[in-house]
Amino acid sequence: MKKNNWAEYQKEIADDKYYYVRSCIRQNFFPGSEAAFLNILRNELGRDICDDPNHTSCTGIGYHSDIVPLETTMAVIARQFAMMTEAGYENMVASCITSFGLYSEVIDMWEHFPETEEKARENLYKATGREFKKPKNLAHASDVVFHHREAIAARGKHRLVNASTGAPLRGVEHIGCHYAKIFPKKGVGGSEFPYVLAGMIEAWGGEVVDYPERRHCCGFGFRNYLVMANRGSSVANSKKKFESMAPYKPDFIVANCPGCAMFLDRWQYAISEMEGVTYGENGGIPVLTYEELAGLVLGYDPWELGMQMHQVPVESLLDKMGVEYDPGAKYLGRDGKYIGRPEDTALGGCSRC
Template sequence: METEGKKRVWEEYQKEIADDHYFYVRSCIRQTFFPGSETTFLKILQNDLKKDVFEDARHTTCTGIGYHTDIVPLETTMTVIARHFALMTEAGYVNIIPSCVTSFGLYTEVLDTWRHFPEIEAKIREYLWKATKREFKVPENLVHTSDIIYKFRNRIKDLSKVSLINKKTGLPLNVVEHIGCHYSKMFPQSGVGGAEFPAVLTGMIEAWGGTVIDYPERRHCCGFGFRQYLVKANRGYSVSNSKKKFESMQPYQPDFMVANCPGCSMFLDRWQYTIAEMEGITYDSNGTGIPVLTYEEMAGLVMGYSPWDIGLQMHQVSVEPLLDKLGIEYKKEDKYLGSNGQNIGEPQKPMFLIV
């Protein structure tokens, strides 16, 4: 892929990412579907990179899914986010790092709105004081957690045990990267590389030895669409958009996909199962589907973490074909064991998708 020209053009989209001392805000979707990813992120940051990451048990949802399904007013969402700023301020931090891309987009929208309309910020300060008696300073540095991994990608490479290279052929793995829409489509200057050529995942993949696939529908939405997935009657929208992406990437024979958005990672995984069961189709040559990783899982594998400790058993599309290519040793029989190695049963096998 020709990247030199793009790097030059998009230099203006290289944003400042704080070096240390982060106030961490979790994601509802990530905690629900791939909780090992947040645990892995914290282990890498705190244990491997020796960074200071603080979490306050009193933080909540940002209400983002309620806001983007239009049942929560903007003023409410802004005030809930302002409360998170207050918790950050009370803890003595100035750098805030949301785990969720929807949250990150909203935090960015809130700060942008306040910059253009200071009277709205003043109103939200009044609401927050009235409701909670809290006050806040706006963050000095707001970045998504994937930006943090991007920033330390070369340090992670130095500590790595695994490269994104096919052990048998010695060739770089072909990787599809998917950026959550709200990472930079609304505010391109808020994302590393902007909206058209975001570098946040590309930077990680290339630093760790992989090759990025540039395919026609690379920037297309995964299809979450908020109300379009949450309401059962609308889910055709959601699966159709993922299907469009799968069909577009299929000719490039990806070894795996990686996403920086909690929702996207889940949908790109689950919709492959759904399409396989509905239509008897997979988008790989073996009938197992294309493995989907979160960027925290990808970093965890590169760091040599156990696949079952970071939560890869919670994916519907099996990751074993990818682990085999990476040359990572694992015990298949350990995959579904409980925390003390006890038997807690196994998932049933799908009708069509091979697991």
């Protein structure tokens, strides 16, 4: 690659005082990621971030599945903004790519069709008596980690470097479709050469893999997955990506979308069962969230980060980075009790534990 275009698409990312809106599904898939994000911002970087228990889903999955009408979505998002306003914040940070895309979309629609904003305000007021200000700054949580990537690197205990050889680890970055494909200028680096995750990888010592299917969708796509008959299409899309990236021998995949990280991880198992094929040198390519990656760099315990919940074992990456971990503690819960372990699979998972 000769150079990146990303510098032309810098977006403003607030430095402090964030109002955090969580994902509906991430805590099930990657249970330590959102907690790690809050911990990094509050305790590592000393930032003020509000984790408000009163906020709700953005309706994104229902909206994109055509079961929640646009007016309802606007009213719910208006309420989210009202919660932020009431809490005294102006900078909204979304954990989920779909939420980020939907907030961006609604704000854009309100700009182009002011009467819809008026209607949303009216509906919210009638239903809840609430009023709101629109966010001064809207960012995805990966934007915020990108914004603080150098500070994280400075505090880091590990780098994305092979601890034995000193060679940079090779990372595949996968960007959720709703991050910048809807509004390219809302994403760091735009939609074709997004830099939000690549910037983290580079700042933390790794090397970004540019492979032919880099921009291809992971296959999650709400209709691909939610409609059971379409799940073959979902697997096929992920498979296309794995086959394209595998020759580059990536050490890990990092994604910024709940669905992407989930499916790039779980479909490796599905493909191994369906076709007996695995990718990567160790029976699978570990898939991480950007918070997990930041957490490893900062020296967090991988099991505290929830990485035992991954389908593809992450130990190969931990070993390369020189991260110390207790194999025996992998399947112990936070209270020390055994939480059970998945059966051995073609990925070689638990036989290595």
